[in-house]
Amino acid sequence: MNSPEARTLESATAAFVSFTPQGTMTPVNAGSVPDNKTRRYDRQLRLWAASGQNALESARVLVISGSATSTSILKNLVLPGIGHFTILDAEKVTPEDAGNNFFLHQSSIGKSRAEEAVKYLAELNDSVESVADTSTLANIILKDPTYLASFTLVIAHNMSTLDLVPLSTLLWENAHNKPNPSPPLIVIRSAGFLAEFAVQFHEHTIIDSHTEALPSLRIDKPFPDLETHALALEFENMDLTDHGHVPYVVILVRALHEWKQKHDGSPPKTYAEKKEFKSQLTNMKKKIDEENFDEAVAQAYRAWTATSVPREIEALFSDPACTNVTSESTPFFLLLHALSHYTRRTGLLPLSSTLPDMKSDTTSYIHLQNLYKTRAREELEDFAKVVSGVLDEVNAPQELRTTVEGLIDEFVRNAHGLKVMRGRRWGDDDDGALLAAIASYPAHVATHLALSALYSFEKSQGRYPTIGSADDLGAMTAWVRERLGKAGWVEEPDPEPQNAGIEVDAEDEEDEDAPEPEPTFWKRVQNALGEVARAPTSDLPTTAAFLGGLVAQEAIKLVTKQYVPLEGVCVVDLVASTTGVITV
Amino acid sequence: MAEVVAPNQPSGDWQGKYYHVDQVLETPGPRTSDAFAAGDQVKGFLRNQSKILVIGAGGLGCEILANLALMGFKDIHVIDMDTIDISNLNRQFLFRPKDVGKPKATVAAEFVMQRVPGVTVTPYYGKIQDKDDDYYMQFNIVVCGLDSVEARRWINATLVNLVDESNPDSLKPLIDGGTEGFKGQARVIFPGVTSCYECSLDMLNKPVAFPICTIANTPRLPEHCIEWASVLEWPRVHGSKKLDTDDPEHITWLYNIASTRAQEFKIEGVTWALTQGVVKNIIPAIASTNAIIAASCCNEAFKLATQCAPYLNNYFMFIGTEGIYSYTFEHQRRPECPVCGGETIDVQIGKEWTLEKLMEWLLEKQDIQIKKPSLSTDGKPLYYQGPPQLEEATRPNLEKLLSDLVPNEGEISVTSTSLPFTLTLRVTYT
C-alpha cells in the first residue's frame, strides 16, 4: 500500500542509523549493510526512525498487575525495545491466571505472578531491562514516594478504586515536581467483551505528528528565485520535449503571475474565474498529451489557496507556555515562541525543503528542487537567529541551548503539524460533558457507564459482582440511574412498537428488510450492564490482546512524542466490534 | 481453588483454566442470539469438535495462534511458506534469534503447544496452493493473516468455489486481517453470501509503479535510481541470474549502482535501507497493530464458533496515527465481482485499442488487477501466457486491433494461473 504513512519511509530512512558503542542510534549516511540491531528493528524504524527508537529505549514503564491485559501490553512494548519495564504485583499465580495469560505457564501456578510474567516477557528481547516487584502499591506509595517518578509511564489494569484514587492523585499532583516530575498514567478497565481506557497527563507536545497535511509550496507567494525562474522561461520558444517537462509548480507560478497582471493583482476567486484559470493552463499546452500541464490543472487549487500560518499553529502561539518563556521552559515552547516571532515578521512558516515528485525531466526538477532547498536553508538560518535571540533573552543554560539548537531542523521540517495537547485528571465525569456525549455517542457512553458502575460497585462493596447475580446487576443499574439523574438526564420514552394495534401479516416480506430500530439510550445501558454482569471478572484473552495493542500504541506515541495520542476515553465493545472515543 | 488437576479434566486442562472464557460461555448476554447453546454444549463444540485453519504464521499469524489457543480452540492448523528472518523479531513473538532460518509454521506450532498445554497445532510448511478442496473442507473456520494480496485472492476464490448449496458444511467463514504501520483492518467473509475479498479490491491503495520512461530517461527521485538498478541494470549485467532481495550482497550491489546513477543526476537520498525498502516493497509493521487486528480476528472466530455474541458484519477498519479511530461497517457485494458475483463486466473501449492495450488496462484497473492474464474468446485463444508454443503462436495478436479479433458485444474470458477464477468481459467499441 502506498499511504502517506508509508511514504514517510523516505524521511525515516534518509537519516538511517547505526549504533554507537553505547548502543544509541545515530543517523549516518548509511551505505552499508545494516547491523543486526537495525535489521531487527527495520520494520518499525521505517515508522518512527532513530529518534523514536532512542526515545523508546530510554523509556521506563511501570505496569501494575501481571494480568493477561497487562502482559499483552508489555509484550508490544518489549518487542520494539522499550528501555525498562517493571511489573508490580504482590499476588501468586492462580490456576485461573495460568489459563488466560500467554506469559504465564501451568508450571507458574503458586509462584509470584510478577516474577513469572517478567520471566516469560523478558525472553522476547534481550536488550530490555526488566524487574519483578512483589511489593504492594500501598506500601510503595507510603515508603518511597520518589519510586513512581523514576518511570516514564505508569499503566494500571483493573485496579481497585481504593488504590487507583491515591495513585492517580499522587501522579497528577507531582507532575511538575523538580527535578523528578511524576509520569503520565494509563488507566484500563475491562470485563468480558467490554473495556475502556484513558491517559492522565498534563501536557503533551509533538514536533513530528506525522500529519498528512502537506506544507505549502508557496505558489501564490513565490520567493524571488522561484519567481525569477518562472518568469524567465520562454514557453513559446521551447521545443516540444522541454515544454512537456516544465514542472507544474513553475507553470502555476507563471500562470498566476500572468493572471494577476490582468486582474488587478488578485488570484482567481469565483468559481467562474477558477474555471477560466484552468482553461488558461490548458491553453498553454503545445500538444494535447502534455502531462505536466494536466498536473498543473489538477494542482491549480494551490494557486488560489493563500499561503499563511495554519490556524491550528497560530492558535498555539497564544498558549501561556508559549507566550511566557523562561530558562525553565521546555525546548518545544522555546522553539514555538521563536516561531511566533518569526511568523509575526514574515507571515509565513519557514519554507519546507521537500518538493513532491512531478512530471518533469531530471534537470528541470533538480534545478527546481535546488531553488527550494537553497531558500529553505536561508529561512532556516533566519529562524535559527530568532531562536538564538530567544535563548539569549531567557538566559538559557548551555545544555538547554544545545538541545534546542539540535531540534531546529526537525522543528522547521514539521512546523505545519506541531501539536500541543492539554490532558485531564483521571476521575469523575463532568455532568455537561456526559450529557453531550450521550447525544453524540450513546453506545460508547453506555459501555463507559457500565464499567464505571462495576468499579463503583467494587468500591462500595469491597468485592466484584458475583457472576450472573441479578442482585448485583440491580445494584449497578441503580448506580447508573442515579448517576444519570444527577447529570440531569431525562429518559426518552420507549418508541411505540411500530405496528401496535395493527394486524400484521406474518408473511409480510418487508419486515425482514426493515432496519432494526435504533435502541434507546437506556436500552444500550441495559445491554452494557448485562454484558458486565455476565462476565464481571473475565479478562478475556482476545479482549486483553486487543487492549494490549491499543494501549501499547498509545504508550509508544506518548514516549516517542511522534504521531498523535488519544484525547479522551477510548471505549471498546467487542460484542459490536467497535471502538470509540468520548470526552466525559 | 484446586491446584491439582481434577481427574475428569482432559489432558492439558486444569480446574479454573477456562475461568475467564467460561464466563461468556455459561450465560448469554443481552445481545446474544437464541442459537447460543450456553454451557457444556458450546464448550464441547469449541474444545472437542471445532477445527480451525490459520493461514500465515507471521506478524498476524503468531498473534492469532496464541489467541485461539487461549480462547479454547484445541485443533488448530497453520500454513506458512516462509522461514524466519531477523527483521521478524520485532513483532513475531513466537520466534527467537536462534530460530532464524527455520520454518515459521513449525516453530510457531511448537511454541504454542509448549506454552498452552492441551492444544494441538498442526503446521504445514508450504504454499496454500499445495492443498486441495478436501483439505480446506475439513475446517469450520479459516483465519487469514497474510501480507500478500495474491495469496488472499487465491484463498478467497477457493473458499467461494467450495460452496455447494446442497451442503451447508461447505460454507467456510473466512476471517481476514491485514496491517500497515499503525493501521489495519479485520473482516468476516461468508463466501458467496457477503462481500468477498475480491469485491473490495478497489479499496487497496494503488501500488507505486514508476513509468519505465521515467526510470530510464528522467529520474528525479532516489527511488527512480533504485528501480533503474533493479529493473534495468540487474538483468543487463547478470543475465538470467535472479535477483534475490533477501540477499544483502544483492542489495548492496543495487545500492552501489543506484548511488552512482544518483550522483550522475545530482539526486540525493539513495541509502541502503531505502534500496532494500523499494526493491522488497517493505511495509512498516509493529507488534501493537498486529495485536489489535489479530485480536479482532480471533474475537470474531470465537463468536462465530460459539454464537455467544453477534459477529462482525462485516468490516472493521482501524487507524491509530491520529488518536484512535475505527469504523465498523457492512461492505457491500459487487454484483460484477469475478469471484462471487459472476456477472459479465461491460467495458467500453476505443476502436484503436490493441490487444496489448487491453492487457495493460486489466493490470491497471483497481477492481481487476490481473497480472499475466490469458485471454480467449469463443473458446479460441487470443493470448496465452503459456505453454511456450501457445504463447509464441498467440503473441502476434498483441499488436492487432481488438476490434479485428473480437466482434462488437463479443465476450472475452480472462484467466490467470495465480487466480482460480475466470473473468468475463463484454466489449463494446466506441
Ligand SMILES: [Zn+2]
Ligand atoms: Zn466478491
